[in-house]
Amino acid sequence: MATSDFVLGGLASVGATFFTNPIEVVKTRIQLQGELAARGSYVEPYKGIVQAFITVAKNDGMMGLQKGLAPALYFQFIINSFRLSIYTNAMENHWMHKKNGEVSFSLGLMWGAIGGIVGSYFSSPFFMIKTQLQSQAAKAIAVGHQHAHKSMSGALKEIYSKGGIVGLWRGSLSALPRAAVGSGAQIATFGKTKSLLMEYDLVHQPTLNSFCSGLIAGSLMSVAITPPDVISTRLYNQGLDAQGRGLYYKGWLDCFVKILRTEGIYGMYKGFWANYLRIAPHSTLVLLFFDELIAVREKYKLGDASS
Template sequence: MSDFIIGGLASVGTILFTNPLEVIKTRLQLQGELAVRGTYDVRYRGIVHAFVTVIKNDGWTGLQKGLVPAMYFQFTINSIRLGMYNAAVNRQWTRTKDGGESFGLGLFWGAAGGAVGAYCASPFLMIKTQLQSQAAKNVAVGYQHHHTGMFNAMKQIYLSGGLAALWRGSIASIPRASIGSGAQIATFGKTKSMLREHNLVVQPTLNSMCAAFLAGCVVTLAITPPDVISTRLYNQGLDANGKGLLYSGWWDCFFKIAQSEGLYGLYKGFWASYLRFAPHSVLLLVFFDELLALKQKYQMRHKTVNKA
């Protein structure tokens, strides 16, 4: 159980630094929704311009929109996925027959933990997305929900569609989390092992940082298309029957984006995602490793005291 809590705490510490980039990424992903490139008003012309625009129109606090549900989301999903992965590592379920670290098994356990965590944390991801998309009218992109905070959003969503409404789009979040989590954790574990085996980087913290940086690069390439789809599905408005105004599901969203916006549409916000995911991956995985190391030191000290 402690490994699950450590995974959650590591992510909460990380999101404080990376949430502004998450706000920028969300705005860029919603800009020009289902419109051919060059036919819509560009409110955010790149990352730097987006930062300036958000601060100018929403103030500095605009960069931390959705922070509370983001922290709940990160704690929930990462406590589950990192806890499951570390449990698998401790039981040697990620090892090959010859004792080496298996990329495939790491990918499997990372993806499995990501899928379970994503489903459990889905309400927080939806609310985070909707709060981060809210903006002043002259720079608004995507459907504009009118929530005053996380608990107000929960209340509005629940009253409009019951408990099931809080898990709307949860199935769509599973591919995003499975691909991202699997790619991140498998790359992290295999890279750490390779760096140690070849005596390239053996100092524990530096070893974790190098492996986490590469994992962040890989996860950005893998996760951006499903992340765009997830953002669109969570943020879309609903009709009187509770059905999406633009998309009926994951594949419908994928094909509509591909048809109207092309490959560019599926990779909208890529650089913001990279600047968000790469440091997020480094901070999260390094925090996780450091907290595990502190736990192990405490356990060793506790055993020594008991023996004495």
């Protein structure tokens, strides 16, 4: 795995996260409101995306829309460094191609899932802290368990002091289905779409090709990832008892069953449109930035070779 691909994948995601983190804050709040309560039986401080933005800004201030930005940047850098570098290596070594040279959707799905799982596991502590910081809100609009963290470093110290390394990686295995489904769908769609757009001469310009492919990949990813994303948000944000066990859920399957029983299918798709508005542009920007950074690197290599 090339070190440059690893770094470029991380940098691409960091650039995109500055723009999409406010949507992530809104998405997290919507996913947590009405936790384990039947639809219509609870107060909804967040009734829609636009109203949620206004509500957060009015009660938490404009900076409230960038809550959890620091751990979000770390999370995105780590997960996308692994995902995109594994994707690039698989593509360049033709591990995602059929015998006739075509890009295989199923192989892309597999390599995308592998990259997502590896990246998700190593970035798990930052995803947990990001979720807990993003859920913090003024009392009037608070939803879900409210953690008392004042910063990312403070959260790391507190979680480590109470649970050690195991505490920092709490919920990491439960987050793997989210990573596998989302990353697999995104990477497989991106690679296949790029190949098809070039094959049928629909989009010639490389940057536009990457943009269109990233947008399509992000759209499919948002549909696939929302249910496991709701589960991950709930698991990472739940409080713990004196023995360090979750107050609401024992694990991924228990969370899935409880949400279905109390909130129905609607509960599994809470925050879908916010998720879509976050993932579609984020996916487009990440994959576009990554392709552009790769192009700059290759141009630099050619310049060195010719000098």
